[in-house]
Amino acid sequence: IDDKEKVQRYLQMIKEENKRMHAQVENVLRISKLEKNELDISKEPRDVTEIIEDAIEHVSLIVEDREGQVHQHFNAQRNTILLNEVHFTNVLVNILDNAIKYSPAAPIIDVFTENIKDFIVIKIQDQGAGMSKVAQKRVFEKFYRVDSSRSSSTGGSGLGLAVAKEIVKVHKRTIDASSIDSKTTFRVILPIDSN
Numbered sequence: 001i002d003d004k005e006k007v008q009r010y011l012q013m014i015k016e017e018n019k020r021m022h023a024q025v026e027n028v029l030r031i032s033k034l035e036k037n038e039l040d041i042s043k044e045p046r047d048v049t050e051i052i053e054d055a056i057e058h059v060s061l062i063v064e065d066r067e068g069q070v071h072q073h074f075n076a077q078r079n080t081i082l083l084n085e086v087h088f089t090n091v092l093v094n095i096l097d098n099a100i101k102y103s104p105a106a107p108i109i110d111v112f113t114e115n116i117k118d119f120i121v122i123k124i125q126d127q128g129a130g131m132s133k134v135a136q137k138r139v140f141e142k143f144y145r146v147d148s149s150r151s152s153s154t155g156g157s158g159l160g161l162a163v164a165k166e167i168v169k170v171h172k173r174t175i176d177a178s179s180i181d182s183k184t185t186f187r188v189i190l191p192i193d194s195n
């Protein structure tokens with residue numbers, strides 16, 4: 001108790017762990033509600049770039065702490081889509097959180113948007129640990145973690161992407177993952193709101 005520096009450090013750790021546990025509880029609740037169709041998923045037309053910027057803001061402190069960077073490449077001209085802001089932000093935060101967590105070095109993340117036909121394609125790319133072909137398919141399963149020993153140091157429950165997939169499904173959209181060398185890209189594809 002007399003070692004002020006130590007006390008401060010431990011308090012900070014407790015605070016961080018608290019936050020992470022809170023996020024995990026949120027994920028567990030969310031997935032159980034999604035499975036029971038109990039989640040309120042009202043949708044409104046929104047500018048998707050604003051939602052992406054908001055999600056990036058959510059992780060900005062962790063990115064700073066890891067001395068990383070997030071680069072934006074917003075190339076889509078048509079950006080209005082029907083979405084549930086809270087849940088959709090959560091999808092993007094879960095992907096960004098992973099991009100940071102699974103980058104052993106300072107995370108470099110690139111976020112792209114583009115229009116392909118009547119869709120907006122959002123790509124979130126990192127240069128972290130990479131993923132095997134099997135993992136790319138399985139990461140959307142509940143509780144699936146590629147390397148639980150490696151991951152245990154980073155915390156997490158293996159639910160983030162399962163929740164993301166459920167939410168994207170509710171929006172009748174697509175999410176997938178690909179990995180070349182150590183570049184992992186998550187892609188979310190959304191139809192542009194025609195109204």
Ligand code: ATP
Pocket residue numbers: 024027094098099102126128129130131139144145146147151155156157158159160161162184
């Ligand atoms: P939680 O998100 O619940 O805190 P988690 O991050 O382990 O825990 P998911 O977000 O569902 O769970 O991810 C599942 C697994 O996929 C991770 O444990 C990790 O092994 C792998 N993974 C996810 N994103 C990446 C990435 N960008 N690069 C490398 N591996 C990844």
Ligand code: MG
Pocket residue numbers: 094097098156159160161
């Ligand atoms: Mg995660």
